[in-house]
Amino acid sequence: DADVTQTPRNRITKTGKRIMLECSQTKGHDRMYWYRQDPGLGLRLIYYSFDVKDINKGEISDGYSVSRQAQAKFSLSLESAIPNQTALYFCATSENARTGGNNEQFFGPGTRLTVL
Amino acid sequence: AQKVTQAQTEISVVEKEDVTLDCVYETRDTTYYLFWYKQPPSGELVFLIRRNSFDEQNEISGRYSWNFQKSTSSFNFTITASQVVDSAVYFCALIPFNYGQNFVFGPGTRLSVLP
Numbered sequence: 001d002a003d004v005t006q007t008p009r010n011r012i013t014k015t016g017k018r019i020m021l022e023c024s025q026t027k028g029h030d031r032m033y034w035y036r037q038d039p040g041l042g043l044r045l046i047y048y049s050f051d052v053k054d055i056n057k058g059e060i061s062d063g064y065s066v067s068r069q070a071q072a073k074f075s076l077s078l079e080s081a082i083p084n085q086t087a088l089y090f091c092a093t094s095e096n097a098r099t100g101g102n103n104e105q106f107f108g109p110g111t112r113l114t115v116l
Numbered sequence: 117a118q119k120v121t122q123a124q125t126e127i128s129v130v131e132k133e134d135v136t137l138d139c140v141y142e143t144r145d146t147t148y149y150l151f152w153y154k155q156p157p158s159g160e161l162v163f164l165i166r167r168n169s170f171d172e173q174n175e176i177s178g179r180y181s182w183n184f185q186k187s188t189s190s191f192n193f194t195i196t197a198s199q200v201v202d203s204a205v206y207f208c209a210l211i212p213f214n215y216g217q218n219f220v221f222g223p224g225t226r227l228s229v230l231p
Contacts, residue, residue: 040125040223040224042120042221042223043207043221044221045218045219048218088159092219104149104163104166105151106163107153110160112159
């Protein structure tokens with residue numbers, strides 16, 4: 001079974017709709033991340049969470065919100081989707097170097113979101 | 117601030133050729149990790165290698181090799197005898213060791229290996 005899972009894997013929606021992307025992990029990591037990938041721009045960080053009570057904005061958080069429901073779950077919401085949020089979204093987890101990890105990030109399979 | 121540059125946007129080679137993907141980084145931190153990830157056409161991100169900043173030994177894994185040079189802030193990736201299955205987008209990434217820092221990805225290099 002995959003260590004980091006994302007649902008849905010593909011989603012097509014309309015402008016103005018509320019969308020939630022979900023991420024679950026079985027790695028036991030404290031840190032979780034949401035990225036979006038656009039052609040030619042690599043991965044850009046949207047939000048990250050170092051534990052259940054610690055949520056931080058990343059480089060491009062406008063138009064997004066997150067919820068860390070448990071150590072293993074981190075959801076990304078688009079309150080009112082717009083076409084330029086069409087992208088490939090990745091969830092990732094990592095273990096803090098201070099607790100024995102090496103900051104390597106483990107990625108989910110990605111969610112391809114299209115906003116019409 | 118951290119930054120990762122992959123100047124080669126796209127590279128095309130013919131199968132069995134060697135190819136080097138460049139990665140140049142900027143950071144003020146003295147301790148950091150560098151990574152390479154592969155993204156095949158199916159879209160998932162595949163971890164290839166992690167290198168910490170105090171280990172400048174080059175590494176070879178099969179047809180893959182990595183040349184880390186701290187003096188030039190570069191972490192280049194070479195594929196020897198390329199194969200069609202190597203066709204993918206390759207990302208270089210940097211993360212400082214300090215608590216609270218996050219990954220910075222390069223924009224990626226799309227490698228096409230032609231038969």
